[in-house]
Amino acid sequence: MIDAQTLEAPTENPTIRTSRRWSPGACVWCGGTESVEEYRNEPRCATCRHHESVIEEARRFMGMYGLRPIGGTLQSDDDEEYEHRLGARDSRRVLNEIRLEHQPDPELVRKALRPRAAAVVAEGKPAAKRPSTASSATGSSRTASASAKTAAPVKTGTVDIDEIQTRALALLDQLTAIDAQLSLVADQSGLAARARRSDLEKQKATVLRTLAALEKARLSAASK
Numbered sequence: 652m653i654d655a656q657t658l659e660a661p662t663e664n665p666t667i668r669t670s671r672r673w674s675p676g677a678c679v680w681c682g683g684t685e686s687v688e689e690y691r692n693e694p695r696c697a698t699c700r701h702h703e704s705v706i707e708e709a710r711r712f713m714g715m716y717g718l719r720p721i722g723g724t725l726q727s728d729d730d731e732e733y734e735h736r737l738g739a740r741d742s743r744r745v746l747n748e749i750r751l752e753h754q755p756d757p758e759l760v761r762k763a764l765r766p767r768a769a770a771v772v773a774e775g776k777p778a779a780k781r782p783s784t785a786s787s788a789t790g791s792s793r794t795a796s797a798s799a800k801t802a803a804p805v806k807t808g809t810v811d812i813d814e815i816q817t818r819a820l821a822l823l824d825q826l827t828a829i830d831a832q833l834s835l836v837a838d839q840s841g842l843a844a845r846a847r848r849s850d851l852e853k854q855k856a857t858v859l860r861t862l863a864a865l866e867k868a869r870l871s872a873a874s875k
């Protein structure tokens with residue numbers, strides 16, 4: 652479902668656009684009120700959170716494989732990378748379209764959030780998540796005018812060595828499974844077996860390529 656808010660705010664109609672203002676409890680980005688929840692220390696609506704997470708996923712993906720940061724051309728090495736780039740670009744576009752013309756005063760937002768923020772701290776959220784949340788909050792609210800286009804690329808923060816290792820281990824399992832299936836069809840002849848072998852070889856090549864990329868990402872993360 653498309654947020655009604657989005658439909659009521661065509662970019663070419665300045666009167667409607669300027670009349671949309673933030674009020675406590677609403678999304679700080681678009682002023683929407685549909686299931687507003689805290690996202691990176693800011694109240695954001697369901698639509699915004701969805702698009703932000705699409706962009707974040709794409710950013711993580713590029714960081715994980717040491718690929719070119721998102722933004723600019725969609726040129727990609729494979730379908731998965733392309734999907735991420737396309738999704739991120741579309742989400743960025745939507746976010747730019749629904750953005751409130753006047754961003755709320757960060758101080759007012761902080762006040763509105765305070766009870767929840769305090770609760771989060773009390774729960775003892777992992778400290779490791781802090782740097783990225785802090786930097787993105789700074790980017791989107793404190794320097795509201797400067798962040799109109801894209802947030803600064805988060806490079807070092809997105810490469811998580813633990814996550815790379817988890818992913819590498821999963822890939823090694825996958826490799827073992829592929830090898831097992833390969834040995835099953837190794838001696839078979841016929842078109843179907845040949846097609847299956849070729850498919851498995853392709854899968855294996857992809858896994859090996861990804862493992863190599865992960866190793867590169869791990870090394871570069873470890874040297875920081």
Ligand SMILES: [Zn+2]
Pocket residue numbers: 678679680681682683695696697698699700
């Ligand atoms: Zn929103």
